[in-house]
Structure formats: structure tokens, C-alpha cells
Amino acid sequence: MEEKFFTLREVELNNNCPECYSRDGLQLTFKQRFIENSFYKAISKETAHSLFCKVCETTIFPARWTDDIDRVFEYQQRASSPKPTSFKLKTFSWILILVLTALLIITTLFFLGIFEDQIL
Ligand SMILES: [Zn+2]
Incomplete structure (x- = not known):
């Protein structure tokens, strides 16, 4: 630092x-x-x-x-x-936070079975 x-x-x-x-x-x-x-x-x-x-x-x-x-x-x-x-x-941190949040939401939705209907 x-x-x-x-x-x-x-x-x-x-x-x-x-x-x-x-x-x-x-x-x-x-x-x-x-x-x-x-x-x-x-x-x-x-x-x-x-x-x-x-x-x-x-x-x-x-x-x-x-x-x-x-x-x-x-x-x-x-x-x-x-x-x-x-x-x-800095912008880099905000992008990182957005990407991590998006990943977290997608992972959560996936485990809740939200995507199941679309995939099958
Ligand atoms: Zn001097």
C-alpha cells in the first residue's frame, strides 16, 4: 500500500x-x-x-x-x-462489486430452481 x-x-x-x-x-x-x-x-x-x-x-x-x-x-x-x-x-471497485452482486443473484436464483423451467 x-x-x-x-x-x-x-x-x-x-x-x-x-x-x-x-x-x-x-x-x-x-x-x-x-x-x-x-x-x-x-x-x-x-x-x-x-x-x-x-x-x-x-x-x-x-x-x-x-x-x-x-x-x-x-x-x-x-x-x-x-x-x-x-x-x-474507484470505478474498478464499483465494477467488481456489481459483477460479484450479479454472480451472487444468478447463483441464488439457480439454486432456488428458477432457471429449471427454461432449461428443460
Ligand atoms: Zn537559507
Whole structure:
């Protein structure tokens, strides 16, 4: 089962980068996990985030965050509410369900002797 994240929100921060001290490179990204396979697509309630500096092209891990970044992050996290969880069956699943249901009905009718008159 493959796990993926989609981008919920991207925020440009005006804080100084802890690595290169540039003020115009920090980008905070909020992501939410979803699961997609041949049968269904589901959005989970699990979220993730990352802070990336576009100037020095470095991912800034929380251990390197300054108090200012922490504060802005907390504020932005409150403002980025995750999407509600959802579960969607794909067309392939619906076809499978229809075929199985049809087979079940035909089998039931057969055992009830419904087809006997037509066959004989
Ligand atoms: Zn930087």
C-alpha cells in the first residue's frame, strides 16, 4: 500500500533562514496524507509539515528553528486546518462489486430452481 502526501498549504515566511540568514527564502509547507491504490482513494487525518529555504536550498529541521520561526509555525498551523477525512471507491471497485452482486443473484436464483423451467 502506497502512502502519499498532498500539499495543504504553502506559506512564505519573512523570518531569517537559520542557515543562510536570508529573509526571502523560507517556505513552510503543510501536507496531509492520503492513500491511493487501484481500489480506492482515502484521505487520512494525519498531517506533516516541512520548512525549506529556497535561497540555500536546505530543508530546515525543527531542531534548527528559532523562537520566531516556532511562533510563526504555531500560528500558521492553527490557520491550516486539515481537510476532512474521506474514502472514495474507484470505478474498478464499483465494477467488481456489481459483477460479484450479479454472480451472487444468478447463483441464488439457480439454486432456488428458477432457471429449471427454461432449461428443460
Ligand atoms: Zn537559507
